Amino acid sequence: MTAVANPLADLLAEKGVLLADGATGTNLFAMGLEAGEAPELWNETYPERITKLHQDFVDAGADIILTNTFGGTRHRMKLHHAQDRVHSLNKTAAEIARAVADKAGRKVIVAGSVGPTGELLIPLGAMTYEEAVASFAEQMEGLKAGGADVAWIETMSSPDEIRAAAEAAIKTGLPYTYTGSFDTAGKTMMGLHPRDIHGVSSDVGEGPIAVGANCGVGASDILSSLLDMTGADPSATVIVKGNCGIPEYRGAEIHYSGTPPLMADYARLARDAGARIIGGCCGTSCDHLAAMRQALDEHTPGPRPTLEMIVEKIGPLRNKTADESGAQPARERRRRG
Numbered sequence: 001m002t003a004v005a006n007p008l009a010d011l012l013a014e015k016g017v018l019l020a021d022g023a024t025g026t027n028l029f030a031m032g033l034e035a036g037e038a039p040e041l042w043n044e045t046y047p048e049r050i051t052k053l054h055q056d057f058v059d060a061g062a063d064i065i066l067t068n069t070f071g072g073t074r075h076r077m078k079l080h081h082a083q084d085r086v087h088s089l090n091k092t093a094a095e096i097a098r099a100v101a102d103k104a105g106r107k108v109i110v111a112g113s114v115g116p117t118g119e120l121l122i123p124l125g126a127m128t129y130e131e132a133v134a135s136f137a138e139q140m141e142g143l144k145a146g147g148a149d150v151a152w153i154e155t156m157s158s159p160d161e162i163r164a165a166a167e168a169a170i171k172t173g174l175p176y177t178y179t180g181s182f183d184t185a186g187k188t189m190m191g192l193h194p195r196d197i198h199g200v201s202s203d204v205g206e207g208p209i210a211v212g213a214n215c216g217v218g219a220s221d222i223l224s225s226l227l228d229m230t231g232a233d234p235s236a237t238v239i240v241k242g243n244c245g246i247p248e249y250r251g252a253e254i255h256y257s258g259t260p261p262l263m264a265d266y267a268r269l270a271r272d273a274g275a276r277i278i279g280g281c282c283g284t285s286c287d288h289l290a291a292m293r294q295a296l297d298e299h300t301p302g303p304r305p306t307l308e309m310i311v312e313k314i315g316p317l318r319n320k321t322a323d324e325s326g327a328q329p330a331r332e333r334r335r336r337g
Contacts (some may be wrong), residue, residue: 006175008109008148009209011063012237017271019296020064020241020279021057022289024113026256028053028068038080040072043093049095054100058108060286061293064277065101065108066152067093067143070115073135075127087142094146111152112143112174114165121160129164136168144172153178154241155215157189159200170205177277179214179239182225186322193322194225195232212239215281217318218246219258219266223273223310224321230274240275242266244283246318256283259316260291265313267292272302 012018019072028039031049043050053066072090074083082089101108117135119127140151151169153176156162169176180188180197187193192200197211213225222242229238245258258266263280268327270278278296280288311317 005149007107008064008175008177011107011109012057012209012276014107015063015087016276017296018063018109018277019061019267019293020111020114020239020277021062021066021291022060022280022284023244023282023287024053024066024068024070026283026284027056038071038077038082039068039069039079040077040089040093041082043068043089043096047092047096050096051100054097054334056286057289058100058104060289061297062279062289063108064111064279065097065113066113066114066154067097067146067148067177068156069093069139069143070113070269071118071186072114072139072142073117074138075117075119075135076115081124083125086138087145090139090142091146093316094143094148095294098147098260108147110147111150111177112140112148114139114143114151114153115155116161121158121164131162132161132164133167133171136165137171137307140168140172140174144174147179148174151176155179157181157192159190159192162200163204166201166204166208175209177210177212177239179212179241181215182213182222182322183216183319185220185320186225187290194228195322197229198236208235210239210277212241212275212277214239214241214279215243218243218315218330219262220310220314223266223269223305224317225308226270226273226275227305227307228322234274237276237278238274239272241271241277241279241281243281244285244288246315247282254283258283260288261290262314264291264295267309268299268302269305269313271296271299274304298314
């Protein structure tokens with residue numbers, strides 16, 4: 001067994017199901033973040049706002065808070081002339097989250113958010129696999145120094161990039177999770193099917209603590225992906241962190257259709273579909289999260305939902321399912337799983 005401390009696995013064993021936090025970007029925009037501004041720079045310029053965001057999520061009942069470091073690799077920070085501050089920005093972000101978690105009065109996990117680099121790996125792009133590992137490791141060293149419990153690799157499209165980030169986590173001495181964004185006809189942009197998420201880095205270190213899906217399109221779609229993931233491996237610890245309903249453009253602004261009652265339904269369906277870590281992505285406020293907390297706390301387990309049940313409760317799918325032939329083969333495959 002590895003000697004790496006694993007507070008996330010410990011809390012999962014203790015509580016069974018965990019609530020992850022809501023949206024970082026949506027809520028920072030509400031606090032004044034401008035389009036094109038790097039949220040990560042706010043860790044230094046407005047630490048009190050980042051503290052408030054984490055505190056609000058903890059007050060709403062989150063068991064896991066994600067650091068404000070989604071774009072914290074040198075490739076992303078270079079766009080803001082901050083590539084030389086990767087370690088300090090990530091360390092500061094983790095310290096802010098750690099301080100909130102430590103005074104929560106209960107166990108709260110600090111997850112070091114690690115998003116994609118924005119670069120394509122060879123042969124599609126110029127970045128080598130080794131460069132990707134080094135870039136992620138640089139970010140994770142900062143997150144670990146600031147007190148992150150786990151490397152939370154998220155919104156990924158490329159299996160190779162997931163593996164590179166997983167290798168970086170092992171090099172850094174952090175346990176890790178990863179999630180894909182199934183936003184292209186039910187698969188990731190690079191063609192990864194939800195049912196194949198489990199094997200992407202199962203041989204890297206001790207393997208991931210949990211895998212799953214975040215972001216994507218609407219809440220119904222991510223629940224469809226969840227059925228594929230839990231159907232493929234019912235014993236896996238699966239994360240689902242869906243957008244708040246469906247994104248809709250109103251003029252130049254994006255609004256999300258999800259109400260707190262709808263997100264409560266989403267949380268119950270996610271639980272019945274086998275998710276063990278349930279949170280919200282874009283559009284998810286503290287009010288939504290509080291409704292999800294109550295829903296999970298009061299939930300009486302129900303039958304595994306069908307796509308029809310999901311659509312009836314949450315609304316229509318925005319995408320084709322990953323199998324592109326409608327719901328029937330997906331349901332048959334889930335029964336086999």
